[in-house]
């Protein structure tokens with residue numbers, strides 16, 4: 001499947017240009033501005049007892065972005081995660097652990113930089129894809145979503161993989177638009193998009209962060225990414241978490257359909 005065929009929004013496929021050279025429009029003047037660079041990027045994450053993985057994740061971000069991306073960790077750990085994060089130059093916001101979405105909502109709303117990228121702090125997501133995600137934003141995308149299932153996601157537990165295929169099928173049906181991975185942790189967003197929408201979900205926040213922008217007509221594009229085996233223990237209970245995500249998908253899709261009337 002080509003990149004444009006993989007776009008989830010019809011208008012995305014119409015954007016025709018070199019992703020590396022097309023620049024974003026300046027909001028105030030409407031004129032083309034300089035393309036965003038890594039100095040315009042914040043990589044944000046919830047971190048909860050990730051001392052095994054955090055060093056590697058932050059080193060990868062540093063290497064890929066030449067030390068230019070800002071990193072924000074919203075941390076609920078009782079281990080050495082926050083110390084390691086600070087040693088690597090990240091901004092650490094302390095928060096009682098209250099679930100994935102509570103942490104990630106705070107994380108995406110914290111940066112002042114114009115492009116916000118989410119990731120998990122478990123070494124599963126390819127930071128090498130950051131240049132491609134930034135290029136897609138410079139090409140006009142509002143949201144770039146890493147599709148883990150495209151390449152098979154063999155590192156994912158089989159139960160989760162099945163669940164993620166089912167979530168994508170349900171969301172596609174309820175939205176009337178085909179999406180392939182609704183619960184991915186790696187996405188790039190224009191900061192205006194995350195700031196203009198009211199977020200309501202916790203475990204289901206990742207699905208909400210895809211569904212609401214897409215259903216409000218933003219240019220949302222999926223990009224295949226490789227997904228690696230996790231370092232450290234998962235924080236998500238597959239059954240309880242899966243049920244919460246399914247409920248979020250149905251609620252958010254119905255709310256967004258009702259907004260259209």
Ligand SMILES: Nc1nc2c(ncn2[C@@H]2O[C@H](COP(=O)(O)OP(=O)(O)O)[C@@H](O)[C@H]2O)c(=O)[nH]1
Pocket residue numbers: 045046047048049050074075076077095096097098099100103119120121122185233234235236
């Ligand atoms: N601060 C904070 N981070 C959390 C919480 N729950 C999960 N996270 C982080 O959110 C990310 C996603 O969780 P993860 O266990 O990887 O979920 P999985 O990818 O579904 O296995 C990881 O970086 C976790 O450390 C929480 O309650 N508080």
Ligand SMILES: [Mg+2]
Pocket residue numbers: 120121122124185230
């Ligand atoms: Mg994870």
